[in-house]
Amino acid sequence: MLGAIEAGGTKFVCAVGDSNGKIVERVQIPTAVPEETIPKVLEFFQSYSLDAVGIGSFGPIDVNPESPTYGYITSTPKEGWMNYPFVQSIKEALSVPIGFNTDVNAAALGEATYGAAKDLDSCLYITVGTGIGAGAIVQGKLLQGWSHPEMGHILVRRHPGDQYEGKCGYHQDCLEGLASGPAIEARWGDKGVNLVDREEVWELEGYYLAQALMQYILILSPKKIILGGGVMKQKQVFTNIRKYLVELLNDYVTLPDLHSYIVSPGLGDDAGITGALMLAREAAEK
Amino acid sequence: MLGAIEAGGTKFVCAVGDSNGKIVERVQIPTAVPEETIPKVLEFFQSYSLDAVGIGSFGPIDVNPESPTYGYITSTPKEGWMNYPFVQSIKEALSVPIGFNTDVNAAALGEATYGAAKDLDSCLYITVGTGIGAGAIVQGKLLQGWSHPEMGHILVRRHPGDQYEGKCGYHQDCLEGLASGPAIEARWGDKGVNLVDREEVWELEGYYLAQALMQYILILSPKKIILGGGVMKQKQVFTNIRKYLVELLNDYVTLPDLHSYIVSPGLGDDAGITGALMLAREAAEK
Numbered sequence: 001m002l003g004a005i006e007a008g009g010t011k012f013v014c015a016v017g018d019s020n021g022k023i024v025e026r027v028q029i030p031t032a033v034p035e036e037t038i039p040k041v042l043e044f045f046q047s048y049s050l051d052a053v054g055i056g057s058f059g060p061i062d063v064n065p066e067s068p069t070y071g072y073i074t075s076t077p078k079e080g081w082m083n084y085p086f087v088q089s090i091k092e093a094l095s096v097p098i099g100f101n102t103d104v105n106a107a108a109l110g111e112a113t114y115g116a117a118k119d120l121d122s123c124l125y126i127t128v129g130t131g132i133g134a135g136a137i138v139q140g141k142l143l144q145g146w147s148h149p150e151m152g153h154i155l156v157r158r159h160p161g162d163q164y165e166g167k168c169g170y171h172q173d174c175l176e177g178l179a180s181g182p183a184i185e186a187r188w189g190d191k192g193v194n195l196v197d198r199e200e201v202w203e204l205e206g207y208y209l210a211q212a213l214m215q216y217i218l219i220l221s222p223k224k225i226i227l228g229g230g231v232m233k234q235k236q237v238f239t240n241i242r243k244y245l246v247e248l249l250n251d252y253v254t255l256p257d258l259h260s261y262i263v264s265p266g267l268g269d270d271a272g273i274t275g276a277l278m279l280a281r282e283a284a285e286k
Numbered sequence: 287m288l289g290a291i292e293a294g295g296t297k298f299v300c301a302v303g304d305s306n307g308k309i310v311e312r313v314q315i316p317t318a319v320p321e322e323t324i325p326k327v328l329e330f331f332q333s334y335s336l337d338a339v340g341i342g343s344f345g346p347i348d349v350n351p352e353s354p355t356y357g358y359i360t361s362t363p364k365e366g367w368m369n370y371p372f373v374q375s376i377k378e379a380l381s382v383p384i385g386f387n388t389d390v391n392a393a394a395l396g397e398a399t400y401g402a403a404k405d406l407d408s409c410l411y412i413t414v415g416t417g418i419g420a421g422a423i424v425q426g427k428l429l430q431g432w433s434h435p436e437m438g439h440i441l442v443r444r445h446p447g448d449q450y451e452g453k454c455g456y457h458q459d460c461l462e463g464l465a466s467g468p469a470i471e472a473r474w475g476d477k478g479v480n481l482v483d484r485e486e487v488w489e490l491e492g493y494y495l496a497q498a499l500m501q502y503i504l505i506l507s508p509k510k511i512i513l514g515g516g517v518m519k520q521k522q523v524f525t526n527i528r529k530y531l532v533e534l535l536n537d538y539v540t541l542p543d544l545h546s547y548i549v550s551p552g553l554g555d556d557a558g559i560t561g562a563l564m565l566a567r568e569a570a571e572k
Contacts, residue, residue, distance in 0.1 A: 060539065075538070122431040138424050138431065145408040145424065145507035150539055154501050157443055170538040215440050219505050221431035252361070252456040253346065253436055 003045050003053035004276035006103060009078060009130050012037060013273050014044045019281045021114045021274045033080035042093045053090055054099040054279030056106025056272050063101060063148050071100055077169060097286060099279030102148050103272055108135030109142060110275030115266030117224040124222035129229035132176040136220055152176040156211040159204055179208040181231050192231055206240020213241060214248045228265040238262060289331050289339035290562035292389060295364060295416050298323060299559050300330045305567045307400045307560045319366035328379045339376055340385040340565030342392025342558050349387060349434050357386055363455060383572060385565030388434050389558055394421030395428060396561030401552030403510040410508035415515035418462040422506055438462040442497040445490055465494040467517050478517055492526020499527060500534045514551040
C-alpha cells in the first residue's frame with residue numbers, strides 16, 4: 001500500500017492507495033501550523049502498512065537531493081512552514097521512502113499517468129486558485145533543472161483598463177499577483193464564485209492567462225495544456241483564453257486544435273493526490 | 287568523418303569534423319535562395335566520405351519525425367526557404383543519416399557537450415542577433431515537445447520611455463521585435479556596433495533581456511544560461527541583464543552567483559557548428 005499527501009495552502013489531502021492510482025481511503029486536514037497539522041497526517045497513516053509515501057507540496061520547496069535542505073519547504077510566507085523539514089518529519093515517523101515534489105508537479109504527473117495527457121510524453125498542468133503554479137512533463141519526466149519551476153510568477157502585460165495594483169508579495173503584478181483567486185477577489189470586491197455573471201471578470205482573467213500560455217507554449221512547447229484549480233471551474237475562462245491566445249500567437253506556431261489542446265484535468269480534483277501516489281510509487285521502486 | 291551545417295539567415299557555416307567535436311575544415315556560404323546555396327554546400331562535402339550530417343537550421347522548422355513535412359523549414363519569411371525540404375535535399379544528395387534541429391538547439395547541444403555547460407545536464411542557450419532564439423537542454427536532452435521552442439517571441443513589458451513600435455512581423459513588440467539587432471538599428475538609427483558608447487542603448491537591451499531571462503528561469507529553471515550572438519558581444523549588456531534580473535526576481539527564487547550563472551558561450555562562435563557535429567554524431571549512432 002502507498003501513502004500520498006497533497007499539501008496545499010488551505011488543506012492537506014492524505015490518501016492511501018495502490019500503485020495503479022486507485023485510492024482506497026482519504027482524509028482532509030486543514031493547513032494550520034506544522035505542529036497541529038502533521039500529527040493528524042501521521043495519525044491517518046498509522047493504521048496502514050505503507051511501502052512509501054509521496055508528497056506533493058505547496059512551495060517553494062527544495063527538491064535538490066544534494067542540498068543540505070532537501071525536503072524542506074523554503075521561502076513560504078505561510079506561518080510556521082518556512083524552512084520546515086517536511087520530508088524529514090514524515091520519514092522519521094513512518095520510516096519509509098519518501099517521494100517529494102511540488103503540488104503542481106504531482107498533479108502534472110497524475111494527469112500524465114492517468115488523466116488528460118495519459119498517452120503523451122509531454123504536458124503542462126497549471127493550477128489557478130489561491131496561487132498560480134504549474135508543473136511540466138518533458139519527454140516523459142517531470143521537468144526539473146536547478147530547481148523546480150515557479151511558473152505562476154512570470155510577468156504579464158497589464159491590461160490598460162486594469163487599475164488593480166496586484167497581490168504578489170514578491171513581484172506585485174506578476175501573473176499570480178493579477179490573476180489568482182485572491183487577486184480576483186481584491187480587484188472586484190467579491191469572491192470569484194459570486195462573480196459568475198460578470199463577463200468582464202472572466203474576460204480579464206482570460207486576457208492574463210492567455211499571455212501566460214503564450215509564454216509557456218513558446219518556451220516549453222507542451223503537447224497538452226491542462227488547467228485546474230478553483231478559478232478554472234469558471235468554464236468561460238477557457239473560451240476567453242483560447243480567444244486571446246489565437247490573437248497573441250498570430251499563427252506563428254502551429255498547434256493542435258485548441259479545444260483538445262487546452263483542457264480541464266482528466267482526473268478532476270484528484271490530479272494532485274493521484275500524482276502524489278505516483279511519487280510514492282517511484283520512491284518505492286528506487 | 288562527420289558533416290555539419292549551421293544554417294543561418296545570413297550565412298551557412300559548413301564543416302567536417304570528428305565525433306569529439308574537432309573541426310578539420312570549414313567554409314562559409316552566403317544564404318541566398320536554396321538553388322544557389324545548397325549546391326555550394328554539397329560541393330564542400332563532396333570530397334569527404336561522411337558517416338552522417340548534422341544540421342542546425344534557422345526556422346521555424348518541422349522536427350517531428352512523424353510529420354509528413356519532417357525536415358522542412360516551415361513559415362520563414364526568407365525568400366525561397368518557406369516549405370523547403372532541407373533534410374530531404376541533403377539526404378538525397380549525400381545518402382547518409384541526417385540529424386536535424388534548430389540552430390539554437392544545436393548551439394545548446396554544443397555548449398552542453400564541450401562548452402560553458404559541459405558538466406551540466408541542463409542549460410539554456412540564447413542567441414541575440416538578427417533574430418532572438420533559444421535552445422534548452424533538460425535532464426541531459428534537447429527540450430522538445432509538440433515542436434521546438436520559439437523562445438525569442440515571448441512577450442515583454444515595454445519600457446515606458448521606449449517609443450519604438452517593434453520589428454516582429456508576427457507579434458510586433460515581442461522580445462525579438464524589441465531587442466534583436468535589427469530592432470536596435472531601427473530604434474536608434476544605427477547598427478549596434480556603432481552605438482557602443484551609447485549607454486541608454488544597452489540599458490534598454492538589458493531591461494528587455496532580463497525580463498526574458500526571468501520568464502525562462504521561472505519556467506525552465508536552467509542550471510546555466512549562455513548568451514551568444516552579435517548583440518551579446520557588447521559585454522555591458524551582461525551587466526545590465528544581471529542588474530535588472532535581480533530587481534525583477536526580488537529573491538523569490540534562489541540562484542547560483544549570477545556571474546557564473548549568466549555567461550558567454552564557452553565555444554565562442556563555434557557553439558552552433560560544434561552542436562551540428564553532435565547532431566551528426568547522434569544520427570550516425572542511430
